[in-house]
Structures are given as structure tokens and as C-alpha cells.
Amino acid sequence: MAAADGGAPRLEIRSDRLLLVEGRDEENLFEALLRHCFGPAASEDIQIIPAGGKHRFRKNLTAIAAAARARPTLRAVGAIRDADDNALSAFQSVCDALRHAGYDPPSAHGQVSVGDPPVGVFILPDGTGAGAIETLCRRSVAGNEASRCVEAYIDCLKDRGALRSRNEDKTFAHAWLAGTNDPVARVGEGARQGVWDFDSDAFAEIASFIRKLP
């Protein structure tokens, strides 16, 4: 709903199934993933909400929970977050935020609790290793011959001591995006253009998690 004075439109809870992701880029990527894996109506059925970066996630989740309280038909809440350096720590942080907001989190990554509403948590890329959404994107195109060119570029930078980025997956993703038809800056924007292979095994676990939400 747009504000009458022209302010940015307000975020409304409009679905009984919520998928909380970190930011706008993740929102774009997961909307594209939903449409690809579950059909065009999936984004109507599951509402993806950018819940703010990891530092604002707890407060924002409290607000979302307050708003969702006015929706007694709420069926499920899923939370997806990057592991970054430590998947276990990321999982615990998300579960703490869920408990603080009054939700009953699952006991493990990739699982859905039996609370009211049921709540699921997924830590990217796979609940065990370090990484983020860019890790899955890189893995999804690993079978593509052109990916060897990007890997070679990264190796070349390393050999020359010129790789400044601490996140190789992000470096790969941006380099990959730079070679596409209509180069864009973010993985989510690339997802909307069909740049990542959602049918690859890389996205199988996250797709299965989303399918698990009641």
C-alpha cells in the first residue's frame, strides 16, 4: 500500500507462508527460485520478506512477528541466512532471534519445528560449511564450461597477489555476471535473468527445505 504523501509503499503481511531472507538481493533470487521450482503462483503462496541484514534481523523479526500475529491463519515461517564464517553460530543466532520473537525454532538446520506456527531454518550454503548464497550460485554453474574461465581468472589473480576479496564465491559470482548478456551487479538480479542453474544439485537442498514448509 503506497503512502498518501508519496512515501515508500508499506510492507504488508499478505500470505500465510513467510520466507524471511537477509536482503533485497536474496529476495530477488528466491522469488526467481520459487517461480522456477514451484511455478509462477508460488510467489503468491509464499511471501518472501527481506528481514534486514544479520545485525537487524532480530529487531526486524520481532516486528514481523507482531504484524503476523494479526494473521491467525499463518501456516509457516521459514528463515534463510548466510553461514558466512560459521554455520553453527549462524544457526544459533537465527534460533535466538526466533525465540525472542515468540517462535519455536527447529532443532537443526534444514528442519521445520512443530510449533504454532511451524518454523524452519536454513543456513546457506548447506548448514555445515562456511559461505553464503553466492556459494550456491557458484556451485550451480560449476558444470558449465565457461565457469572454468572464471575459475582461471580467479587463480590468475591469486597467482599475482591481486585477489583482494576475502570472499571467493562473491568474486566468482560477480565475474560470472559480468560475462552475461545484460551484465548486472547482484546475484539476485542475475537470478531474475536466469543466470543461475536452479535445476542443479546446488539448489536441491534449499528447494527441498522450501517444499517442507507446511
Added chain:
Amino acid sequence: MTFLNSFEAVSYRGIDGLSFPHLASANLITGENGVGKTAALEAMWLFTGRYNTGLLWNPHVQRSAKPILDPVSRLAKDTLEIRGTEDGSAHSLKAAFQKVADIDGPKEIPPVPTPENPFMAPPVVACINTELDEIPPKREVGGIHGTPWGSVVFEKPDRPAAKSSCTFLSTRLPVEILNAALQQYSDMVRAKHKKDFTNAVNLILPKVNDVEILADEFGEPYLSAVTTDEVRLPLYALGGGVVQLSQLFLGCFTSRGGVLYVDEVENGLHHSVLAEVWSHARMWMRQWDVQLVATTHSDECIRAAMAAFEDAPDELAIHKLYRNAETGRIEVTTFTGEALEGARDLNLETR
């Protein structure tokens, strides 16, 4: 000081069971039309005014100036019951109407006083039984309310000495509000806050230099604004925004140490002044120790309130009323503290 910490309308005007577990210094009640925002406001006012049984007949509560015999029947199915925590202590009010004589219809008041009825009061036909804090009524007559059908007697509990006044600003009955405003204005001037009042009016009308009480051609007093060009105009003629702002200021002053209830707080105020109004309202609330409970439909009003309390999200609460589709009951979800910060961050709809 009176501070309402929490409130529950156990039996009141279709919002039975509606509970506000936590109230902040400034509270905005939002929700769709007909969900019970104004009813919740009235009920809270009745609760903070529970030592004054006559409040049950108040036009703000009855939503009409027409006389009524049984005020409880318009407010609850049988017994009216409201509860809450005030200044950390739990309190409750139950009120029930009971007939004590036959009531056929409106009666003529006796034209002359008699030894039996020196004040020409209509005969007693009913009583209001009130139970404060679950203490049964003593059945002593403390007050009498005359109606065309007869008199209704009620107890008048002793009001605690420390009890502050709590004011209700309604969207209705502008004439009565105007008369009350003159008294409030006079009290405010005696307390040497006239310049503050003019500064408040300046938020909307920078050319207003002063405010006086003048009399019209019928001898009726009214508040008059004086401009920098020495032009005198009735304050009520300067637009709904000035009237609303004046009432907010006077309401805060009159409710010092207590609670100010405002229905549709944004009425008459253009969205461009709301930020300033809220900033000043917060200042008046602090200056006079006032707790504010207001209803609103306006997104701009909510944004302005959030901005005014950005550094203190625990001092503002937005209570969204909604009808539970499964049970049909009216319930509330509250955004305050972290949840308010999150709502602002996400630009979340809170109405």
C-alpha cells in the same frame, strides 16, 4: 501521577476480552473502521475515571448528548467490566444498572419544590451498582443523575487524593469542547504558559501573535487569535488544524500528571505539519508528565510519531486492533521497543 500500564475490556461495547498488556508513554491505536478503536479509548477513559460514576452518562462515552436512563445498556450486554493496572497496581470496575421502581416513560418534573422533594428531582427509579476492585458496593447514595424517566442514584467512591485528571478529546460535540477549552485556556494562562500556547498555534499559523478571550455580539466568550497585523479572528474559524492543535496543547496541560485520550489525533492536521506537531506533543508530554492514548487511521501520523520517538522506541507503542477471523473476537498486536524499530526499518504496515 497516573500512568496506565495495562488494560482489559472484559465486557464493553463489542470489544469483550480485548487486552492491552503493555501501554507506553505515547500510544497509537490503529485498525480498520468499526474494529473498536474509539470503544477502546472510551473504555480506558472510564477506567481511569472509575471513581466518578457520573462518567457513564458522559456524551463522549454515550456518543450522544440525548438523555439516557440506563447508560450501562448501551455499553455492555449486562454488567460493564473493565480492568487494568495503573501505577503498577491492579484495579477493576464493574457497573450494573438496576431498576428499583416501575418505569413507564418520560415524566414531567414537579413544577414546584415540595418538602418531600425540595430540589424538584424526578423520583428515584433505578440505581447503578458499581464494584471497585472487587469490593462489593456499600449501597450508599453518593450521587443522583436526573433523567426524563426518573432519577438514578449511584455511589460515589472516594477519589484518591493523588489521582490526576484525565481528559478525553473527541471528534464530536464541538460546541461543548469549545466551552471547555475556554476554561482550560484560562487555567493555562494563570499557570503562565500563554506563550507556549501561541508557539503551538504558530506551528500552523506563523502570523498569530497572541490569543485573547473576547465576547461576541451575544456576550458569549470565545478564543480569538491576534495576528501580527493586529487582525482579530475567532480561533475556531481558522480551520480544523488550529482547533485540533489548540485542543492537543490544552489537553496536555489539563491532563498534567494524568492521561490524555484523543480520538483521531490527526484530524484537521495536514501531513506536512505532523512531524512538528508530534515533536512538540512529545515535549508537552514530558513537560507535564502526560501519558497519551490516541486513535489514528493516518499513515503519515504514524510515520511522524515514529520519527518523533526514534531515539526512544520504548516510549511509543502502536497497537493494531484486528478481528480474529477464526474466533470473531477483537484482538491487538503491539509494536513498541524493538518491534517498533523493526517496523520502521522494514517500513512495515502497522494499521
